[in-house]
Amino acid sequence: MAQQEMSRCSVTEKCLWWFRNYKIYMINGLIKLAKGNKNVVVLNTEALACKDCEEFAKFFPERVFSFGLAEANMVSAAAGFALAGKLPVVVGNAQFLIERAFEQIKNDLVIPNLNVINLFRRIISSIL
Numbered sequence: 371m372a373q374q375e376m377s378r379c380s381v382t383e384k385c386l387w388w389f390r391n392y393k394i395y396m397i398n399g400l401i402k403l404a405k406g407n408k409n410v411v412v413l414n415t416e417a418l419a420c421k422d423c424e425e426f427a428k429f430f431p432e433r434v435f436s437f438g439l440a441e442a443n444m445v446s447a448a449a450g451f452a453l454a455g456k457l458p459v460v461v462g463n464a465q466f467l468i469e470r471a472f473e474q475i476k477n478d479l480v481i482p483n484l485n486v487i488n489l490f491r492r493i494i495s496s497i498l
Contacts, residue, residue, distance in 0.1 A: 404433065405429075409457045412427075413460050445478055449479055
């Protein structure tokens, strides 16, 4: 949406536009980051079935790891990747990552101050 068009939109329209398009910017930024850094890996609860990561997987299929419905395990694996010198990007639904994996986020990532990127997909984006 052009800047002029955006200025005429209501707040609701701007929010809806953002929710519909944030994935494009997120994945394009992630691809750009990965092109410049061979240590970037993506950990996802749905791996290649995840629409958010399909484009990334086209460029770097060997850097996408699936954890199924095991959010807590995925966070702990991210800690392991970080300790091994990788830059893990954890992609998952916010409600599951926060509710199911809170202890792992706190104990495995925050306390040791590990370099891990968390991309929480919002619930609302999946219904638009």
